[in-house]
Amino acid sequence: MTQALLVLTTEADAARAETLARQLLQEGLAGCISLRPVLSLYPWEGALQCSEEVQLLIKTMPDRVDRLRERLLQLHSYDLPQWLQWEAAASPAFGAWLDQAARVTGEN
Numbered sequence: 001m002t003q004a005l006l007v008l009t010t011e012a013d014a015a016r017a018e019t020l021a022r023q024l025l026q027e028g029l030a031g032c033i034s035l036r037p038v039l040s041l042y043p044w045e046g047a048l049q050c051s052e053e054v055q056l057l058i059k060t061m062p063d064r065v066d067r068l069r070e071r072l073l074q075l076h077s078y079d080l081p082q083w084l085q086w087e088a089a090a091s092p093a094f095g096a097w098l099d100q101a102a103r104v105t106g107e108n
Contacts, residue, residue, distance in 0.1 A: 002095025005065050007058040008084040009072060010040060016077050017054035023075055029068040030060040031101030059088075061099050 007030075011017035014035070021033040034057040041050050060068055065085065073081060090098060 001089040002092050002099075003062055004088045004090040004095055004098055005060050005062055006086045006088050007056075007060060007065070007068065007072075008086075009056050009058070009076070009082045010038065010053040010078075011056065012051075012053060012077055014054050017056055020072070020075055020077075021056055021058075024058065024068065024071060025102075027071060028102045029064050029071060030058045031098035032059045033057065034059075059098055061095075061102065064102060 011020055014037070017035050021030075021035060024030050025033060036055050036057075038053055038055045039050065040053050041048065043049070058068070069083060072083065
């Protein structure tokens with residue numbers, strides 16, 4: 001198995017999520033980013049909030065995660081972006097594709 005990383009964040013709407021995803025992909029910081037609408041409930045500034053957001057599930061490799069975090073924090077529209085990170089065991093074939101996909105995309 002190959003080590004990969006999954007990073008979870010949310011954005012305010014589909015346009016912002018797609019813009020963020022495209023930028024991270026173009027910079028070669030991820031090989032694949034899945035977007036999906038979610039309903040988030042959370043306490044913020046003393047009140048319970050309920051927001052429609054778009055969740056980004058970012059698939060990347062360990063050697064890119066520090067730069068990915070730095071760029072996501074720079075580009076994100078929220079003052080306090082969500083950053084949740086998990087290690088994942090990828091099949092050798094998918095791990096090789098993920099590694100190559102980010103490198104190829106980042107060269108454009």
